[in-house]
Amino acid sequence: MSDKDRLPASIYQMTALEAAPRLLGHTLVRRTEDGEIRSRIIETEAYGGVEDKGSHAFGGRRTDRTRVMFGEGGPAYVYLIYGMYSCLNVVTGQEDDPQAVLIRATEPLTELDRLVMSKYRDIKSRKPADLSNGPGKLCRALRIDRSLNGLDLRTPGGPIWLEAGDEDQEFDIVESPRINIDYAEEYAAKPWRFNIKDHPYVSVKAKDGRIFGTFQGLRPS
Known part of the structure; x- marks a missing residue:
């Protein structure tokens, strides 16, 4: 991987x-x-710090499941919901400060990527976005499961990693409340979900979303 393809370490x-x-x-x-299957990240959610009532690590809860969140940024945090659907998170931040970004939706980069993802998902939907417009869907389409938990997403060549996207792309970013976390009380309304504006792969269109910024304006150095 060239330096151009590497996602900046600062992120x-x-x-x-x-x-x-x-x-x-x-x-x-x-x-x-x-x-190798490549897909573009379309939608994310932030879960940050011990004070976030939506986070698995709320209150400093350190368990076998959440331990990876307490390390320094870079690993994958993969967990199960409803006992059957895997969800992929990117651990960020500093050691002992549990921070994780849920990847909610991705879009296959090429037709070949789409075909392989469709094979793994084994669905007959006529709506292309159904392939990976949700955290459980994208994990099935990319064969992501708990065996990948803790793997370093900064290191290319392994089972899973992140690469920099096209630096010339331009899009607006929408912020809105996170999905299905009513239990998080006052944190349920925090506008900590982010998606590419008007993208068909967004899992749930935001009814009360607003523009947060642009790709070019937020590019990490």
Whole structure:
């Protein structure tokens, strides 16, 4: 991987709230027996710090599941919801400050990527976005499961990593409340979900979203 393809190291050192919008437009790479699959990150959610009632690490809860969140930024945090759907997070921030960015939606970069992802998802939907417009969907389409938990997303050539997206792309970023976290009380309304404006792969269109910034304006150095 050239330096141009490498995602800036600074993004892994940010808080989840800082990193979540800055991960949009960049590339998630998954190596499988069918080759490397690349998909563009379309939607994210920030879960940051022990004070976030929506976070698995709220109150400093350190368990076998959440331990990876307490390390320095860079690893994948993969967990199960409803006992059957995997969710992929990017751990960010400093050691002992649990920060994680949930990847909610991705879009295959090429037709070949789409075909392999469709094979893994094994769905018959006529709506292309159904392939990976949700955290559980994208994990099935990319064969992401708990076996990848803790792997370093900064290191190319392994089972999974991140690459820099096209530096010439331009898009607006929408911020809105996170999805399905009513239990988070006052934190449920925090506008900590971010997506590429008007992109068909966004999992749930924001009813009360607003423009947060642009890709070019938020590019990490």
